[in-house]
Amino acid sequence: HKLRVYDPGYAHTLAYTSAITSIDGAAGHLRHRGYPIESLAANASYLDLLHLLLYGSLPTRAQLTRFRRALYAPSASLVHADVRAVVSAFPRSSHPMPVLMAALSALGAVSPALNPSLAGANVYACPRARARAQLKALGSMAPLCAGVFRHVSGLAPAFLAPACGDDLTFAERFLHLLGADAHPVFARALELLLLLHADHEQNCSTATVRQLTSSGVDLFSALSGGVAALYGPLHGGATEGVLRMLQRIGSVERIPQFLARVKGKQEKLMGFGHRVYRNYDPRARIIRDVAHQVFARVGSEEPLVEVAVALERAALEDEFFASRKLFPNCDFYSGLVYKAMGFEPGYFPVLFALARCGGWVAHWNEFLDDPDRRIARPHQRFVGEVGPREVPPVDER
Numbered sequence: 001h002k003l004r005v006y007d008p009g010y011a012h013t014l015a016y017t018s019a020i021t022s023i024d025g026a027a028g029h030l031r032h033r034g035y036p037i038e039s040l041a042a043n044a045s046y047l048d049l050l051h052l053l054l055y056g057s058l059p060t061r062a063q064l065t066r067f068r069r070a071l072y073a074p075s076a077s078l079v080h081a082d083v084r085a086v087v088s089a090f091p092r093s094s095h096p097m098p099v100l101m102a103a104l105s106a107l108g109a110v111s112p113a114l115n116p117s118l119a120g121a122n123v124y125a126c127p128r129a130r131a132r133a134q135l136k137a138l139g140s141m142a143p144l145c146a147g148v149f150r151h152v153s154g155l156a157p158a159f160l161a162p163a164c165g166d167d168l169t170f171a172e173r174f175l176h177l178l179g180a181d182a183h184p185v186f187a188r189a190l191e192l193l194l195l196l197h198a199d200h201e202q203n204c205s206t207a208t209v210r211q212l213t214s215s216g217v218d219l220f221s222a223l224s225g226g227v228a229a230l231y232g233p234l235h236g237g238a239t240e241g242v243l244r245m246l247q248r249i250g251s252v253e254r255i256p257q258f259l260a261r262v263k264g265k266q267e268k269l270m271g272f273g274h275r276v277y278r279n280y281d282p283r284a285r286i287i288r289d290v291a292h293q294v295f296a297r298v299g300s301e302e303p304l305v306e307v308a309v310a311l312e313r314a315a316l317e318d319e320f321f322a323s324r325k326l327f328p329n330c331d332f333y334s335g336l337v338y339k340a341m342g343f344e345p346g347y348f349p350v351l352f353a354l355a356r357c358g359g360w361v362a363h364w365n366e367f368l369d370d371p372d373r374r375i376a377r378p379h380q381r382f383v384g385e386v387g388p389r390e391v392p393p394v395d396e397r
């Protein structure tokens, strides 16, 4: 007799086994394969972390060079003309996230040899095919995100030729692909933000990627689904939501009025709260520090920074938030950093997706080797009419 537990939002369900990332929510600890996020932020690059997530170890210098070359190689990063056409077909007024979803979906469509539906259900059992799929996904993500940015920003051509130079960091190369200011302060800040957002165990989008993978679908479709999950305002969309919220509040004087609405449950304080952290999100602390470096570089007085700092302080001192253990999460300050770097709010979740793609692919890879893997298929608590009811002819209803 199997025990079924009603668990809305999977708040207590252990759905997967993983050795990649551990979180101690009460202590505010985040570790990737045992390395604390603070130590990784101080001493590792985004590609170091990607290597760690995927292969289980920090790369040696030689391994890092090989890994970087493989990701930057045209075989991994050149965007197929049909995928570029899909991106270009979207109205320039589109939100960038649906465009990214479509781009990943199109990437799957032009990669039939890496698709279990076309190349055989066991295609990923072949280590070479699996490695090719991984490199294709991870190598394409930066050019795709850059192409989406340039398209919705009205820049032509949407896809710039990747800058040569295998020695560029992931963030430096991405800024080149955008055609943006590759100032060292921006490149370092972006690299750090990408590292901090790379993985966070079974968050909504990663669990979505696993759920989709459980049905046997190809990696690119699963990643497109991951982007869809991340788009939501309660997940990656919160980066954008924080900025729009700060813009609506507008000034420090209007904070009490806004907080009253939050306490009246009329809206949420975006960038606050977390399912797992009940103390402090360690990523938020690091982001707050890097934020000030970027603000200093742009030199402009961003009035929303003052609003954000005052809002954080007011919420932390308020009983409503303290009693519910609501603290700033990683999204509270990241949007302000992206804004200072010149990005539009709608693009913030794309930057999150660029980072999180590393985690998605690592979890996909791990899940494929999981001997417990089964199709994800929860049960429901049925509260409707059980019947059986007679179906009357259409004129008698």
Ligand code: CMC
Pocket (backbone or CB within 6 Å): 009, 203, 233, 234, 235, 236, 237, 238, 262, 267, 268, 269, 270, 271, 272, 273, 274, 275, 276, 324, 326, 329, 330, 331
């Ligand atoms: N503002 C106001 N009240 C909140 C907030 C918030 N940001 N977050 C939680 N609460 C309240 C919630 O209404 C509930 O109150 P009550 O006990 O009176 O019913 C209580 O706190 C517990 O919250 P919950 O809804 O059970 O929390 P959850 O674990 O289901 O949701 C969350 C977690 C992150 C979705 C939620 O805190 C939230 O919506 N935050 C705002 C959006 C946000 O910043 N998301 C980014 C998350 S971190 C990065 C990422 O995943 O992308």
